[in-house]
Amino acid sequence: MDGASRIVAGLEAGGVTLAAAVPDTWIGALTAAARRSPRLRVVDAAREEEAVAIACGAALAGGRGAALMQNAGLLNCGGVLASLVELYRIPCVLVVSCRGDWRDPVYYHAPKGRVTEATLAAWRLPWIHADRTGDLTAQVRRCVDFAVESRGAFVLLISGEDLA
């Protein structure tokens, strides 16, 4: 099973019912794997703030929601994370392609990579980097469980290598 399928299996194991996605090259591969799941409804969102709100709507309605996006999109989401997810204490797991870190040699992603972790810290959001050498499915499930139990956001940062 490839990494994208293992991440999707983790979302399924965590009871996620809806994944709202804005693609980049990596998230596109993950979204394609999610579309093959009979247990996930994939919603194509035009913008990342929408994806977060759509996932929150699923949670409010009794399902579980995830938002899939690039870190450029995550950086757009400070407002909705503060004023919707945190203010109303809604579980929301975000799977975020972390472009521009040391594994990503594309020069124009580097500025985003430099500020992603610092931004997550400033926003006081719990997050981890995926570890593809371990049980990726279990990691993703724990991210979902954390979001549900804490009634808030949890951010899983992934790289292109994690999807292979």
Added chain:
Amino acid sequence: MTPRRAYLDALVAHLGPGDVLVSGLGANARWLPHLPVRVPVFALCDAMGAAIPLALGVALTRPGRRVVALEGDGALLMSPNVLATVAAARPANLTCVLWANGRYESSGGQPLPDAPVDWVALARAAGIAHAERIGDAPGLGAALARLRTVRTPALLVLDVLFDPAEEIPPYSERPEEIRARFRL
């Protein structure tokens, strides 16, 4: 031009069992706790522009419930992309009601950018085929009744009077109270 309360009264009167209401921030969210609303309500006090995507997530998760989203034209102007997202998702049970008064009412009534945005045309261009402009409260009631049998997403654009003297009540419920009470 029709005042807000007339539309709100018509809205409340035409909500039925099984309906769900999601309200964007501002005057509508502040009025709703004072009205005899008999359906679950999730009202925002911030999160500008989140009402329609939030309602979309509810609608897709609960296809057996009709979800009515209330949003202001200032909020939608900030994120009109959601019209395409709704069109693509094709929820059969989502009705969006856009309150168009050309003002950022909750922040003091400042005017929106002075552009003649045609919301009905914009919604149709984005793929929401059922979009119509409403000019009075009976028209809103009739549209809500008619849309019960329409199995596509819809946008109703209300021409709302901007009344600087309207005595809008303050927010009277805290987010945790709204969240706790919202059960489907």
